[in-house]
Amino acid sequence: MNLNLNQIAHADCLEYLRGIPDESVDVTFADPPFNLKKKYNSYWDNLEVSQYVDWCHEWVRELVRVTKPTGSIFVHNIPKWLSYYCQVLNEIADFRHWIAWEATSTPLGKTLLPTHYGILFYAKDDSQLKFYDVRYPHHRCRKCNTLRKDYGGKKNRLHPFGPIVSDVWTDLHRIRHRTRRDRHPCQLPIPLMERIILMSTDEGDVVLDPFMGTGTTAVAAKRLGRNFMGTDIDPNYVQIATEHVESVQPTSKIGDAWVSLYLDQVATIRNTDWDELQNHFEVPEPVAAIDKISIVYRHGKLKAIEDAVYLEERKNLTQRELDLLDAENADSPHKPAKSVDIK
Numbered sequence: 001m002n003l004n005l006n007q008i009a010h011a012d013c014l015e016y017l018r019g020i021p022d023e024s025v026d027v028t029f030a031d032p033p034f035n036l037k038k039k040y041n042s043y044w045d046n047l048e049v050s051q052y053v054d055w056c057h058e059w060v061r062e063l064v065r066v067t068k069p070t071g072s073i074f075v076h077n078i079p080k081w082l083s084y085y086c087q088v089l090n091e092i093a094d095f096r097h098w099i100a101w102e103a104t105s106t107p108l109g110k111t112l113l114p115t116h117y118g119i120l121f122y123a124k125d126d127s128q129l130k131f132y133d134v135r136y137p138h139h140r141c142r143k144c145n146t147l148r149k150d151y152g153g154k155k156n157r158l159h160p161f162g163p164i165v166s167d168v169w170t171d172l173h174r175i176r177h178r179t180r181r182d183r184h185p186c187q188l189p190i191p192l193m194e195r196i197i198l199m200s201t202d203e204g205d206v207v208l209d210p211f212m213g214t215g216t217t218a219v220a221a222k223r224l225g226r227n228f229m230g231t232d233i234d235p236n237y238v239q240i241a242t243e244h245v246e247s248v249q250p251t252s253k254i255g256d257a258w259v260s261l262y263l264d265q266v267a268t269i270r271n272t273d274w275d276e277l278q279n280h281f282e283v284p285e286p287v288a289a290i291d292k293i294s295i296v297y298r299h300g301k302l303k304a305i306e307d308a309v310y311l312e313e314r315k316n317l318t319q320r321e322l323d324l325l326d327a328e329n330a331d332s333p334h335k336p337a338k339s340v341d342i343k
């Protein structure tokens with residue numbers, strides 16, 4: 001089996017993971033099928049609860065086994081399934097966060113409106129964990145540019161770039177589904193993976209994803225100068241992911257600092273990199289003026305993402321569909337990907 005670094009294997013996740021030595025990768029991330037009866041080519045998405053949970057527990061244990069003592073384990077799913085993952089993870093790893101990623105979906109009857117996906121964040125060993133605080137840009141009113149959040153009398157203590165990322169992520173939008181966009185029905189946004197990678201790894205570290213899908217994890221890792229490895233059971237996805245990753249370069253940098261760039265904006269930076277990064281921005285004086293004036297990148301326009309999947313999807317949309325998507329996304333602090341849905 002192909003366990004090579006910076007390649008995507010075509011294999012079952014358990015078979016693949018069992019070939020990886022103990023404690024050999026820096027970070028593991030998993031975004032499995034959600035068992036929601038979605039139409040997929042290569043596997044059943046409608047297992048009995050106990051079958052699905054047993055299967056998940058098997059690969060969750062493998063993820064923890066292959067992660068280094070300094071490493072993190074992330075798992076993305078709907079809250080219902082994450083609650084089962086915690087049963088195992090609480091025994092073999094150290095809980096850090098339940099990250100709520102805001103995304104509205106359809107009510108299923110007799111429920112509150114589901115408005116977040118969860119990302120479980122566990123440390124292999126809390127006492128040895130590698131972790132970096134990350135920041136996102138201030139949210140501003142689109143019309144008047146004033147900060148959305150009222151910081152009261154503490155404006156002179158505001159960080160010029162933006163707040164520390166909390167465990168509720170409202171600024172990264174899920175990729176929306178359009179009826180004709182079914183080539184990639186489960187793609188996560190690249191800035192989501194880049195945020196995870198920036199907070200948990202260093203340049204050159206290895207990120208493993210056993211459910212690569214369209215290759216979002218690999219693309220984010222490569223763009224940020226990290227290594228990736230992973231697999232998918234569907235040969236079409238392996239091909240799409242391979243093309244996707246080949247279309248990007250390790251260029252997501254400002255000066256010497258790796259950052260998550262999305263379209264023409266910065267989505268996430270590391271707190272420790274601000275000393276270097278601030279040389280590349282005009283920061284208003286006094287800093288309290290940040291309330292009304294944005295920092296400005298000194299070197300013109302930030303380079304747009306070279307994302308083949310994004311560009312291809314846009315190419316296939318009618319002008320009306322493009323307008324609709326742009327209108328839906330107009331209120332985002334970052335312009336989100338304007339292509340397909342996730343689950």
Ligand SMILES: C[S@@+](CC[C@H](N)C(=O)[O-])C[C@H]1O[C@@H](n2cnc3c(N)ncnc32)[C@H](O)[C@@H]1O
Pocket residue numbers: 011012013014031032033034040042043186187188189210211212213214215216217231232233234237
């Ligand atoms: C939710 S999608 C992952 C999407 C991915 N995060 C992205 O952004 O494109 C789940 C993926 O798991 C794959 N999959 C399902 N069962 C699998 C198995 N037993 N082993 C490996 N991959 C599997 C599917 O083919 C699908 O691509």
